[in-house]
Structures are given as structure tokens and as C-alpha cells.
Amino acid sequence: MKSARTRRLVESGIAVALSAALGLVKVYQLPQGGSITAGSMVPVFYLSLRWGARTGVVAGALLGLVNFVLEPVFVHPAQFLLDYPLAFGVLGVAGLFRKLPWLGVVAGGAGRFLSHYVSGVVFFAQYAPRGTSPWVYSAVYNGSYMLPEVVVSVVLTLLVLRALPAPEGL
Amino acid sequence: MELLRSLTLGQYVPRASPVHRLDPRTKILAATALMVVVFLVRDFRGLGVFAAFLAAAVALSQVPAGFVLRGLRPIWILLLLTLVLQIFFGASGGGTPLWRLGPFVATREGLVQGLFVTARLVLLVVCTSLLTFTTSPVELADGMERLLRPFRRVGVPAHELAMMMTIALRFIPTLVEETEKIMKAQMARGADLDTGGLLRRARALVPVLVPLFVSAFRRAEELAVAMEARGYRGGEGRTRMKQLRYRAQDLWAALAVAGISVLVLWPGRW
Numbered sequence: 001m002k003s004a005r006t007r008r009l010v011e012s013g014i015a016v017a018l019s020a021a022l023g024l025v026k027v028y029q030l031p032q033g034g035s036i037t038a039g040s041m042v043p044v045f046y047l048s049l050r051w052g053a054r055t056g057v058v059a060g061a062l063l064g065l066v067n068f069v070l071e072p073v074f075v076h077p078a079q080f081l082l083d084y085p086l087a088f089g090v091l092g093v094a095g096l097f098r099k100l101p102w103l104g105v106v107a108g109g110a111g112r113f114l115s116h117y118v119s120g121v122v123f124f125a126q127y128a129p130r131g132t133s134p135w136v137y138s139a140v141y142n143g144s145y146m147l148p149e150v151v152v153s154v155v156l157t158l159l160v161l162r163a164l165p166a167p168e169g170l
Numbered sequence: 171m172e173l174l175r176s177l178t179l180g181q182y183v184p185r186a187s188p189v190h191r192l193d194p195r196t197k198i199l200a201a202t203a204l205m206v207v208v209f210l211v212r213d214f215r216g217l218g219v220f221a222a223f224l225a226a227a228v229a230l231s232q233v234p235a236g237f238v239l240r241g242l243r244p245i246w247i248l249l250l251l252t253l254v255l256q257i258f259f260g261a262s263g264g265g266t267p268l269w270r271l272g273p274f275v276a277t278r279e280g281l282v283q284g285l286f287v288t289a290r291l292v293l294l295v296v297c298t299s300l301l302t303f304t305t306s307p308v309e310l311a312d313g314m315e316r317l318l319r320p321f322r323r324v325g326v327p328a329h330e331l332a333m334m335m336t337i338a339l340r341f342i343p344t345l346v347e348e349t350e351k352i353m354k355a356q357m358a359r360g361a362d363l364d365t366g367g368l369l370r371r372a373r374a375l376v377p378v379l380v381p382l383f384v385s386a387f388r389r390a391e392e393l394a395v396a397m398e399a400r401g402y403r404g405g406e407g408r409t410r411m412k413q414l415r416y417r418a419q420d421l422w423a424a425l426a427v428a429g430i431s432v433l434v435l436w437p438g439r440w
Contacts, residue, residue, distance in 0.1 A: 006402060007394045009330055013337025014345075014390040018382070020338065021345035025353075027364070027371050036368065038349075038375050046383065058327070062334050065314075069307055069339075070181075072298040073244055074205065075291055152372040156379055163380045164387075 008051055012059040015043040019063050020070065028148070036148050039156040041091055041112075045105050046160060048095030056092025056108075064088035075123060082119035087112045105157050109150030116142040181241070181299070182306045188419060189231035189304045194313030196420040200427045201301040207431045208293050216434040217289050223430045224296055233303045241299035242292060249288050256284030311335040316414055329405025337393070345386060352378050 023040035044063060048056025064084035074080050090111030097104030120138025184190070189197075204224075211217055228238055242249070258271070260280030268276045305313070315332030322328050356377050357363060363374050402408075 003394075003398060005404065006398055007391070009334060010337060010394040010397065011387065011390045013334040014341055014386050014393070016334060016338035017341035017345050018386050020342050021349050024346060025349060027375070028368060039372070039379060042379065043383070043386075058331070059334070062331060062338065066335065066338055066342075069302060069310060071244060072241075072295075072302055074294055074298045075245070075248070077205070077209075148368050152368065152375075155369065155372045156375060159373075159376045160379055160383055163376075164383055 008055055011051070012047060012055060012062070015047040016059055016063045016066055018043040020066050023067070027152075036145060036152060039152055041105075041109070041149070041153045042156045042160060044088070044091045045094045045101075045108060045153060045157045046164075048092045048108070049098055049101055049104060049157075049161065051095070052098075053092050053095030056095040057089045058092070060091040061085040061089035063091075078122045079119045082115045082122065087115035087119070090115055101161055102154050102158060105154045106150060109146065109153060113142055113146040113150075116146065181237075181302045183233045183237060183303045184306075185232040185304075187230060187232040187304070189227060189300070191419065192304075192423055193414055193416055193420050194305050194309040195317055195414065196416070196423055197301055197305050198310070198313050198317060200423060201297050203427055203431065204297050205294055207434055208290055208297065210435055211290070214286065214289075217286070217293065220430065220434050221289070221293060223426075224293060224300070227300060228296070231300065231304050233300070237303060238296055238299050241303075242295055245291070245295060249291055252291065253284045253288045256287060257281050260284055307339045308336060311339065312412075312414060329408070333405075341389070345382075348385060349378070349382055352381050 019040050019042075022038045022043070025038035025040075026035040027038050028036040044056060044060050047059055064087060067088070068074075068080070068084045073083070091108040093111055094101070094104030094108040097107060117138050120142055121134045124134030124137060192200075204220075208217075208220065211220060228235060257276045257280045258274045260277065260283040265277030265279040268278055268281065270276070302310075311332045314335070315328050318326050318328035318331065353363060361374060361377055363371065363378070365371075366374070
């Protein structure tokens with residue numbers, strides 16, 4: 001039992017590192033500034049499917065903090081929580097869908113989009129003047145990179161799972 | 171396909187300055203307090219005093235000012251957008267017109283408000299940069315563990331989080347290097363990683379990701395075995411080589427932050 005605990009802890013740490021490393025590989029640069037990474041969410045999805053949602057959420061939240069330490073963007077306390085620990089922590093819900101990994105990835109990705117989306121709205125409510133529509137802007141901006149990113153993640157997670165099955169709990 | 175170009179992990183700038191020597195807990199708490207203060211400031215005078223204080227702290231930290239300004243790079247579009255939007259729409263309904271751009275009127279009130287929120291954003295970013303420039307990622311993880319310790323009672327796994335963070339930070343450079351190596355190896359075999367549409371590129375990444383996952387998870391297994399062989403049993407009763415300890419300088423820093431907060435926020439000051 002003890003051994004599984006250490007194993008889970010170390011695998012979480014390494015998965016976070018792998019996510020951060022893959023995040024540095026930009027596969028596709030979008031014209032308006034966002035970019036698609038080489039499946040930077042896949043390690044966290046894989047970890048969640050392997051160890052369960054709890055482990056995935058903790059590792060995801062940690063990935064958020066690591067991303068913050070690597071390149072901090074802090075403009076509002078709510079924005080910080082939504083864009084970092086929450087946005088990435090919610091990726092872990094993929095672990096609830098072990099029977100249907102693709103649905104798990106979609107759910108996790110949708111959660112992350114929602115978190116960035118709300119953060120965008122909060123930010124614009126704070127800084128942009130009345131009259132501009134934060135809802136539309138935030139949806140367009142965050143959707144433009146999250147949608148392809150989720151598509152890439154579904155494909156890659158499924159293919160990685162096929163090559164490297166994730167036995168539950170190990 | 172160059173990813174290692176700018177891999178100084180995190181943004182730590184090693185110097186032997188008084189700011190670097192502060193306890194990481196002091197710095198995390200001070201940065202948090204300062205960010206709250208920036209949000210509460212309501213006038214330019216307050217922002218000015220605050221900016222002077224931050225500038226002094228940056229000077230004391232011996233981090234080149236250019237580095238600090240570079241921290242603004244990820245958000246400069248955001249800054250510009252905020253400023254422009256505020257100039258034209260900041261004064262809802264009315265305001266003194268300054269100039270026109272097609273149907274849009276720039277107002278004096280909008281300009282003032284735009285400068286104010288932009289200055290606030292810049293100060294916020296400088297606060298975070300100062301923390302990450304003067305505190306190494308490992309120190310940050312250490313400080314985080316100690317600060318979260320009181321929350322263990324409510325189920326926050328402080329030790330586990332800090333341990334994972336330390337492992338993650340330690341292995342990011344290793345895994346970046348490995349990613350690059352595998353990508354080059356597959357390209358040498360004719361893999362075409364950067365042409366075609368999105369799905370094509372995603373599929374092309376499979377021969378990179380699979381070996382990467384195999385080696386990363388094997389690494390994890392070896393590390394777990396090595397840790398247990400050395401008696402790792404989780405956070406309880408674990409000792410450390412470098413103990414965090416508050417010193418006199420931490421008290422001074424705390425007093426300085428408290429002082430500046432009062433000075434900036436006191437309603438009827440001066």
C-alpha cells in the first residue's frame with residue numbers, strides 16, 4: 001500500500017513535468033497569438049485515467065501552479081485561481097470516465113475552457129469599460145485555441161492509451 | 171523545432187542581494203499582501219508611492235530593470251487593448267472629448283482611467299516578477315509547503331504537493347531535452363512533424379509521445395523505488411538539510427510592506 005502511494009506521488013510529479021515540457025512545444029501557431037501545443041494536457045489525462053480523478057485533479061492543480069511559476073500572468077485574484085489551479089485541476093475529472101476515455105478528455109477540456117472563459121469575463125468586467133461584450137470576446141479568444149487543443153488531446157490520449165494501457169490503480 | 175532556446179527554468183536570477191536572502195515564506199506573503207494593496211489603491215498618488223517602493227525593492231534585489239520589464243511581454247497586448255478600450259469607452263456616457271476616430275470619441279476621463287488601470291496591471295506584474303526573479307522554484311516549493319502546513323487539518327496534502335512540485339521542477343529540463351531528442355530522432359527517420367493540417371500533425375506526434383511516455387513513466391518507477399530504498403515514507407517525521415528560518419531581515423521586510431500599505435491606503439494621509 002505504502003509503495004503505491006510513493007509511486008502515485010512520483011508519477012504525478014513526472015506527469016506534471018511532462019505536461020510542462022510538452023507545453024513548450026508549439027505545434028501550430030494561431031494567427032491571433034494563441035498556440036496549439038504538442039498535447040500538453042495528455043500526461044495529466046493519462047495520469048487521471050490511470051490513478052483516478054482525485055490524483056488527476058491534484059496533479060492538474062499543481063501543473064497550474066508550475067505554469068504560473070514558469071510564466072506568471074497575474075492581473076486579478078479570481079483570474080489567477082481560474083486560469084491556473086482551477087483550469088488545470090479540472091482536467092483531472094477525466095479520471096471519472098475510465099470506461100470512456102475520449103469522453104473524459106472532452107469533459108476535462110470543456111472544464112478548462114469554462115474556467116478560462118469565466119476568467120476572461122471577470123477580467124474584462126474589471127478592466128474593460130461598459131459597452132464591450134466580455135462574453136463574446138472571451139468565448140472567441142479561449143475557444144480559438146482550446147477547441148483544437150482538445151481535439152488533439154483526444155486523438156493523442158487514445159493513441160497513447162492503446163500503446164501504453166493504464167491499469168487502474170496499479 | 172527548437173525548444174531549448176530559452177529554457178532557463180522559471181525566471182530565477184541568482185544574485186546575492188538582501189531580497190534574495192529573505193525567507194521564501196516572507197516573500198510569498200509579502201508579494202500577496204502587495205498585490206492586495208494594488209487592488210485597493212484608488213488614486214494616482216497612491217500608485218506613485220507604491221511604484222517608488224517597488225522600484226526601490228527591484229534596485230535592492232540587483233535584478234536588472236530590463237528583466238523586470240521583460241516580464242510584461244506576455245501581457246503587452248492586453249495592456250494596449252485595455253488602454254485603448256478605456257480611452258474610447260472608459261467614460262460611460264459623456265466626458266470631455268479629446269479627439270475623434272471615426273465614430274469613436276476619446277475622452278479625457280477615459281484616458282485618465284486607462285492610464286490608471288494600465289499602471290495597476292503593470293505594478294501587479296512587477297510584483298509577481300520580483301517574487302519569481304528572486305526566489306528559485308525549489309525555494310518557492312519549500313515556502314509553499316510550510317505555508318500550507320496549517321491547512322493539513324482540512325485535508326490539504328501540503329507535503330505531497332511540495333514533493334510533487336519539487337519532482338516536477340527537477341524533471342522539466344530533463345524531459346524537455348528528451349522530447350527534443352526523440353523529435354530529432356523521428357525526424358531523422360523521416361517523420362514529418364510540421365506540415366499538414368491539425369489532425370495530421372497530431373497523428374504525427376504519436377511516434378514522439380509514445381516513447382516519451384514510456385521513458386517518463388519508467389523514470390518515475392525508478393525514482394519511486396530509489397526513494398523507498400532510502401526510507402522515504404511521506405512527510406511525517408521527515409527532516410531536511412536546509413531548514414527555513416525567519417531572521418531579523420524578514421521582520422524588517424514585513425515592517426516595510428506593512429508601512430507602505432498604510433502609507434498608500436490611509437484615507438486622509440498627508
